[in-house]
Amino acid sequence: MPRMPPTGSRHNAPGMVLLPLLLLLRFVASSSATASSRSPATALFVLGDSTVSCAATTLPINLTSPSLSGLCLFPSSRRFLPDLLAAKMGLPPPPHISTLNGTADAVSRGVNFGGQYGEGGVFRMGAVGQQLRLAAETLQVLQLEAATPRDASAAAEGAVFVMSFGTDAYARLLARGPEADAAAPKHGRRGFGRLLADRIARTVSELYEADVRRVAVMGVAPLGCAPRVMWEGMHLLDGRSCVEEANELIQGYNARLAAQLDDLRPQLPGADIVFCDVYKGMIEIISNPGRYGFEEAREACCGLGPFKGTMGCFSKEMACRTPERHVWWDLYSPTEAVDSLVANWSWSPPPGSGSDVMSICSPITLQQLASML
Numbered sequence: 001m002p003r004m005p006p007t008g009s010r011h012n013a014p015g016m017v018l019l020p021l022l023l024l025l026r027f028v029a030s031s032s033a034t035a036s037s038r039s040p041a042t043a044l045f046v047l048g049d050s051t052v053s054c055a056a057t058t059l060p061i062n063l064t065s066p067s068l069s070g071l072c073l074f075p076s077s078r079r080f081l082p083d084l085l086a087a088k089m090g091l092p093p094p095p096h097i098s099t100l101n102g103t104a105d106a107v108s109r110g111v112n113f114g115g116q117y118g119e120g121g122v123f124r125m126g127a128v129g130q131q132l133r134l135a136a137e138t139l140q141v142l143q144l145e146a147a148t149p150r151d152a153s154a155a156a157e158g159a160v161f162v163m164s165f166g167t168d169a170y171a172r173l174l175a176r177g178p179e180a181d182a183a184a185p186k187h188g189r190r191g192f193g194r195l196l197a198d199r200i201a202r203t204v205s206e207l208y209e210a211d212v213r214r215v216a217v218m219g220v221a222p223l224g225c226a227p228r229v230m231w232e233g234m235h236l237l238d239g240r241s242c243v244e245e246a247n248e249l250i251q252g253y254n255a256r257l258a259a260q261l262d263d264l265r266p267q268l269p270g271a272d273i274v275f276c277d278v279y280k281g282m283i284e285i286i287s288n289p290g291r292y293g294f295e296e297a298r299e300a301c302c303g304l305g306p307f308k309g310t311m312g313c314f315s316k317e318m319a320c321r322t323p324e325r326h327v328w329w330d331l332y333s334p335t336e337a338v339d340s341l342v343a344n345w346s347w348s349p350p351p352g353s354g355s356d357v358m359s360i361c362s363p364i365t366l367q368q369l370a371s372m373l
Contacts (some may be wrong), residue, residue: 040089040370040371041158041159041214041369041371042091042108042109042154042158042159043091043107043108043109043110043158043160044082044085044086044091044109044110044162045094045110045113045159045160045162046094046112046113046161046164047113047114047131047132047135047161047162047164048114048162048163048164048165048218049115049164049166049168049169050114050115050333051080051114051164051167051218051333052082052112052114052115052162052164053080053096053112053113053114053115054096054115078329078335079093079336079339080339081218081339081342081343082094082162082164084340085343085346085347085366088343088366088370089160091109091110092109092110095110095111095112096111096112096113096114097138102141103141103145104146108142108155110159111135111138113134114131128165128199129203132203135161135207135210136210139155139156139159139210139211139212142155143155156210156212156213157211157213160216160369160370161214161215161216162215162216163203163204163215163218165196165200166196166220167220167221170249170253171228171331171332173189173192173249174223174229174232174243174249175232176232189249190249190252193252193253193256194256196253196257197253197257200217200260201260201261201264204217204261204264204268205264205267205268208271212271213271213272214272214369214370215271215274216274216276216346216369217261217274217275217276218276219253219254219257219258219275219276219279220250220253220254220278220279221250221278221334222247222250222279222282222283223246223250224242224243224244224246224247224248224249224250225241225242225282225283225286225298226309226332227299227300227303227307227328227330227331227332228331228332229246229309230242230298230306230307231305231307231309232309233246241286241298242286247279250279251279254279257275258275258277258362261273261275272364274362274364274365274366274369275362276346276360276361276366277361278342278360281341281345282327282334282338285297285327285338285341286327289327293324293325294325294326294337295322295326296325296326297328299326299328300313300326300328300329301319301322301323301328301329301330301335302318302319302320302329302330303330303331304318308328309331312330312331313329313330324337325337342360345359345360345361346360346361346365346366347366347367348365348366348367349365
C-alpha cells in the first residue's frame with residue numbers, strides 16, 4: 001500500500017500531486033463565482049397585465065373585463081403579488097411608471113410597467129413589447145446617470161424582473177361573444193398560447209441583452225375555476241367544481257412556457273430564469289380551501305349573479321365583509337389572501353412542509369433568485 005505523506009508535509013508534496021488539487025479548487029471557485037459575487041436584489045421591475053397593476057383601467061369600461069375589477073376601482077383595499085414579493089425582498093412596492101418623473105432616483109428601487117397595452121390591446125403581442133421598451137429605457141436612464149461604470153453595471157445586475165402575462169388574454173379567450181371571437185380569430189385558442197409563450201421567451205432574451213440576469217415568469221392561474229368562467233360554463237360543469245376544458249387549455253400554455261424557458265436557460269449564460277407555477281398553487285387552495293383558512297372557493301367576494309360572476313365589482317358596497325375567507329375577489333382575480341400564499345410558496349417553502357406543492361417555482365425559489373448569496 002502506498003505511504004501517505006505525514007501531516008504538515010503538504011508544501012513538500014510533489015507538484016504532480018498538488019496540480020490536480022489546485023485545478024479542482026480553481027474549478028470550484030469559478031463555478032460558484034457568479035452566485036457568490038452577485039449582490040441581493042436592489043430593485044424590482046414588473047411587467048404584466050391586470051394581475052400586477054390597476055393601470056389597465058385605461059381600457060374602455062366593461063364590467064365583465066378582468067382589467068376593470070373592483071380591486072382596481074379601490075386599489076388600496078388589496079396588494080398585488082409583486083407588492084408582496086417586494087416586501088419579502090426588503091423593497092418598497094414598485095410604483096407604476098405613470099406616477100414617476102423619469103429620473104434615476106425615482107426608478108432606482110424598481111418600477112411597475114403593468115397595464116401598458118399600447119395599440120395592440122390586451123390580446124396582442126404589442127402589450128409585451130411596449131412594456132419591454134419602457135423597461136429598457138428605464139435601465140438606460142439608470143446607467144446614464146450612474147456615477148461610475150461599475151454603478152452603471154450594478155443597475156441591471158441588482159434588478160429582479162417579474163413578468164406576469166396571459167391572465168387577461170385567457171379571460172377574454174374563454175369569454176362568450178365578440179370578445180372571444182376578437183381575441184384570437186386567426187390562430188385559435190391553442191395557437192394564441194403558442195404565440196404568447198414564444199413572445200414571453202423572446203422578451204426574456206431581450207432583457208438578457210439589456211444586462212438583466214434575474215427574471216421570474218409567472219404562469220396563468222386556473223381560470224376554469226374563476227367565477228366568470230364558471231358562470232358562463234355552467235352547462236359544462238356536470239357536477240364538477242371547475243370548467244375542466246378551460247383549465248386544460250391554460251395548463252397547456254403553462255407547460256409550453258415552462259418548456260421554452262427550460263430550453264432558453266443554456267443559451268443565456270450567467271442568467272437565472274425562474275418559472276413560477278401559479279396554477280399549481282391556486283389549484284391546491286381551490287381543492288383544499290379549509291386547509292388554508294378559506295370558506296368559499298367558488299363564489300367571488302364582489303360581484304352579482306351566480307358565483308358572483310355575471311357582473312364585475314363596481315362599488316365598495318358590493319364587496320363581502322370577509323374577503324380573506326374567499327379564494328376569488330371578483331370575476332377573475334384572487335383575493336389578497338390567496339396572493340399571499342402564492343407569494344409565500346414562490347418565495348420559499350415552509351421548513352419541514354414535506355409537500356412539493358409548497359414550492360411552485362423552479363429551478364430555484366424567488367428567495368434564491370433575489371439573494372444569490
